[in-house]
Amino acid sequence: MPKDVITQRSVDYNQWYLDIVREADLAEVAEVVRGCIVVKAHGWAIWELMQRALDDRIKATGHSNVQFPLLIPKSFIMKEAEHVEGFAPEVAEVTRAGGEELAEPYIIRPTSETIIGYFYSKWIRSYRDLPLLYNQWANVMRWEMRTRPFLRTAEFWWQEGHTAHATEAEAEEETLRILHEVYADFVEREMAVPVIRGLKTEKEKFPGALRSYCIEAMMQDGRALQAGTSHNLGQNFARAFDITFTDQNNTIQYAWTTSWGVSTRLIGALIMTHSDDEGLVLPPRLAPIQVVVVPIYKNDEERSAVMAAVARMTAPWKGRLRFKVDDRDNYSPGYKFNEWELKGVPVRIEVGPKDVAKETVALARRDIPGKAGKSFVPQAGLTERIEALLEEMQTGLFQRALAFREAHTADVTTYDELKEQVERGFARAFWAGDTADEKRIQEETRATIRCIPLEQPGTVGRCIYTGRETDRQVIFARAY
Amino acid sequence: MPKDVITQRSVDYNQWYLDIVREADLAEVAEVVRGCIVVKAHGWAIWELMQRALDDRIKATGHSNVQFPLLIPKSFIMKEAEHVEGFAPEVAEVTRAGGEELAEPYIIRPTSETIIGYFYSKWIRSYRDLPLLYNQWANVMRWEMRTRPFLRTAEFWWQEGHTAHATEAEAEEETLRILHEVYADFVEREMAVPVIRGLKTEKEKFPGALRSYCIEAMMQDGRALQAGTSHNLGQNFARAFDITFTDQNNTIQYAWTTSWGVSTRLIGALIMTHSDDEGLVLPPRLAPIQVVVVPIYKNDEERSAVMAAVARMTAPWKGRLRFKVDDRDNYSPGYKFNEWELKGVPVRIEVGPKDVAKETVALARRDIPGKAGKSFVPQAGLTERIEALLEEMQTGLFQRALAFREAHTADVTTYDELKEQVERGFARAFWAGDTADEKRIQEETRATIRCIPLEQPGTVGRCIYTGRETDRQVIFARAY
Incomplete structure (x- = not known):
């Protein structure tokens, strides 16, 4: 696997991105399903870590997960004027099922405000039923013209939160809580990607929203990537779907609703913020493998000495670090170094017979490629050293990205x-x-x-x- | 909320089931999307616990999660003869997208052997690429005629494992490992549902499989529920999708593949195995809330004494028990008891002013309804008592279900x-x-x-x- 499988950023940033997606085993274009991708094992493992960290924040702010249907009656998206305009041109339609033509087609959800609005109108009767604070993890589909893995695909995976409130102030508070406590906090702390929090203009807001808030990140080519949006929908969807409640004065009112989402597009943001010409660079908190150990030996005798040292060394890591001992016999150490570098593993530990004798290991940090990032360190205290280094790298990546944004x-x-x-x-x-x-x-x-x-x-x-x-x-x- | 909202099992078992699904807030029929359901907060929380426990086992047996497209070119399901016959009549078809008729329709996956087979044929070249051990958590769709929440719905949620191997023996070993170490172990230990492990007959096997293994459980009406299946697909899909590899003798061979899945149908099995005429009964390991605390007071003075005792009592529970203090002021204790009973919370703790004085609490266990399951216990040692009780209930529910099956x-x-x-x-x-x-x-x-x-x-x-x-x-x- 030669190094030149990755195009340099300075030569072709777009091709560099595609090369990373391929070589780090993140995703593959599913050319038989237009605009769709297969998310491969390493890519999905990163997404699972992202989901876990986001889900914790979503639940900590009082929301419960639910699941609404994939299909939406086509007439539903026609009910909110701006929403139709925004989504009708790019829906996929189910017109036949169980061998028969359907009287009314269904669309595959491009987003779920309409179907959820329908149910909220059934569930909400009184101010006592409010607020409703629900979220779902789901796949959605938008028939996009130009697609690129993670950044824009026909099918993508996301969470979409949908809440209903008694007052505009509560809806606005919710919209901003999600922006700050869930999205910005997650993207900055876990992804190590600095963001600007702001309001969208009328032109850029979500179709059907009163106000759309967003977090915007800068990629290494200076372009912006919208990393998450949180919408105060006002009473627009409540009017379209008749979501009303009886307030404390016995008056019937329209509810105030919000919606907010982040998607697998964040994986694209992660790649384009931190990675380099050697491959993927991952912030330690989102690295499925944080430490890879590559044992080096020439014969059985060396092998047993080295593997014994590796077993001793890694014993305290269980439950503390996500690690892998790459003991494959059919690949050379050089091949392994390259593979884990491409995949963005933050720390590589090399252990050979000399290291065993000297009670040291070679430690290579992914955020500083080549010799500059490699050092020989004692085996004693290695766990604590790695933990501290991972913290340092997490902060360092954020600081580097922030400095880049400020410089640009x-x-x-x-x-x-x-x-x-x-x-x-x-x-x-x-x-x-x-x-x-x-x-x-x-x-x-x-x-x-x-x-x-x-x-x-x-x-x-x-x-x-x-x-x-x-x-x-x-x-x-x-x-x- | 009167008790008679739940039909008694002896009167109408089917209606009893639907009543539990509704009253425990598990799901709702989405009558605007034919055959589909909304999984509500309590139902999805149970599914998340099931997913976590299954996913741990799937990963512990060496599998990685991936994600394949929702849509499959229609021609793909025509490639394996039995598979067509089994699935073609019940697919939902996307014939229009982005405002245009599609040249070839897509189907929404009813299961993913075909699309995954297509990719495996691209990914597998040599015996060195084998085995491939992948799983995905996904929604699937089968246009079923008669549907019932969780048990049979058009859209449902599941995991589907798909593996490829060099030999028949390895494929068979995988198929059985999943049956025993993942499915039977999960269903018996976590769901407390005893199962019979067996082989399906030719008539009952998966369309396209060589052999289908299953686990079968008995519901309280004596009927069987297939709780999981694991298929050795032989070389059938490998032939249909040209999944070949060069073996160690440089000969081109068809791979041996397997597939296996369990779905949200398991929630139906959980309900119908343990629940009673009072509502849902949950095994503690899958209870989103294991312990609910209901404080009882008549005035502010009593309230502060009781809430102080509750805070003291529950402090050590954080991270050990999943619990909720139901301090809602607008509902009576009786209403709360009933609600948590309907929702199947295993242990209820009641704390009133007298309990504060006597340093006791009232403890009610859900598996023994009414007075027989209620006792007054000291506050000292309460955490350990509850933990032991939850273990006892988990085992007890399994034993009760096993005894029922044996008697029937x-x-x-x-x-x-x-x-x-x-x-x-x-x-x-x-x-x-x-x-x-x-x-x-x-x-x-x-x-x-x-x-x-x-x-x-x-x-x-x-x-x-x-x-x-x-x-x-x-x-x-x-x-x-």
Whole structure:
């Protein structure tokens, strides 16, 4: 497996991404099912760790998991005007089942606001039934034109939270709680990906939402990736699906609903934030294998000495570290080093006969490739050393990504500066334009407003496009 | 919530089942999506515990999780002759997507042997690539005519394992390992449901399999429920999908494949094995809430004394027990007792002012309803007492179900005896008939051969139907 299986980022960033997905055994394009992928073992193992960490946060904030049907009567998506426009063009339709044509087709859920809205209208009667705080882990399908593994696929896997509340204030509180306590916290702490928290403009918001909040991350090519969204749906879906309740004054009111989701797209974000020209780089908390041990020997005698040392060394790791001893006999150590490097294992331990004699091991850290990241360390205290190193790497990856984003973010005050800056990264600009202005800028620069950051400077400036005075700053960027 | 919301089993077992599903908040029929259900919070929480325990076993036996596409090109299911016959009549078809008619329809997977076979044929080249040991957790769809929550629904949720091996012996070993170490072990230890391990007859085997193994459980009405199946697919799918490899002698061979699955149907088995006329009964290992604490007070003063005692008492439970303190102010203790009884919480602790004074609590165990299961116990040592009780209940439920099955199983030596016995439970009989005989018996008695148990008496007898001498015993029963 030669190193040049991975295209260098500087040569072709897009091809580099596809090479990593393939060589790290993350996914494969399912060319017989248009726009779909097979998520392979290493990719799914990462997703399972992500699910676990997200699910813990979702439950800790008071939500329960449920499961709604995959299929939705086609008429349902027609009930909310913006929602139809957003999703109708890209649905897959089931028109025949059990050998017969269906009177009304079903669509495969592109998202579940409509079918869940239908049930919420049955379940909610009184203010005592509120709030409803549900989430589901599910596959969804959107018939996308251009697809790329994880980043945009017809079928993808996600969680979608759907809640109903008695007041607008409670719905807004929920929407922001998810943004901060679940999504931003997960993406920054577990994925080691720094994000900007913000509000979407009218043009970019979810079809049917009152307000969409998002977290935006910067990839290594300076482009933005929307890592999660949390929507205050207002009373739009409540009106469309008649979700009403009797309040404390015995008046019938429409409920206020929210929805929020993150998907397997986050795996794409993970790859494009940390990985390098040698392969995948994983933050330790999301590494299915955190430490790989490669024993090195030439004969049976060496083998038993080395394997005995390895067994001794790894005994205390059970339950503390996710590790693997790569004792395959039909592969060379060099082959193994390369394979685990491609797959992003954070720490590699090499143990040969000399290490046994000297009571040392060679330790290679994935975040610093090559000789610079390799050292010889004593076997004594190895467990604690590795644990500390994993912590250090987790923090280090976050800091590196944050420094990269800061180095590739600039305040721009003219439209020309903006055009130039979006070639390199994020452009922060004062903004007082409308949707039509945004569309023109997108046509001219391929950049969109990623968000109106929740943290604002509190100063006033001139809109980059209209020249009007405003206190609102936005982030422009090209996006995945 | 009056008690009579649950129909008694003796009156209408089928209605009793539906009442439990509804009143324990497990699922709801999604009447707008034919044959589908919404799995509600309590039902999904049980499924998550089942998934966790199964997934641990699947991984411990060397398998990795992956994810294949939901959609399968329609032509794929036509490739294996028996498989077409088994599944073609009940598939749901996607014929339109992204606003256009598709040249070839896709089906929503009813099971994934075909799409996985396609990929295995790409991935497997040499004996070095074998075995492939993969599993996926997924939703599948079969357009069933008569549906019942969990037991038979159009969409259901399951895991499906798919492996490929170099030899028949290895495939057989895998098939049986799953049957014993994963399925039977899980169902008996975690679900507390005793099972008979056996082989399916030709008539009952999976469409396309060489041999299907199963575990069969007995419900409280004496009917059988197939709780899991593990199939040795021989080389049938390998031939259909050209899954070949070069062996050590450089000869091209077809691989031997297996598949195996258990589904949300197991929730139906769980309900129908343990529950009673008061509601759901859950084995402690699969109870989302193992202990509920109901504080009882009449005024603020009593409330603070009681809640302080509850806080003290439950402090050591964190991380040891799954528990809930039901401190809702708008419901009476009686309402709460009833609700948690319906939901099958194994242990209820009641704490009132007198208990605080006497340093006791009232403890009610769900497996013994009413006064007989209630006792007053000291607060000292409560944690250990509850832990021991949960263990006792787990074992007790298994023993009770086993005793029930034994009491409702009989050896039969004449066809008349068989007809009579299948009204009450399992009929064990010598069998030397063929598929045509089995079909006639099914028409006449509505009973089928559930399995040829792996444990055989080792004696010889006369076939109940043909009168031929044989050493093979089978289990006849009516089945879900």
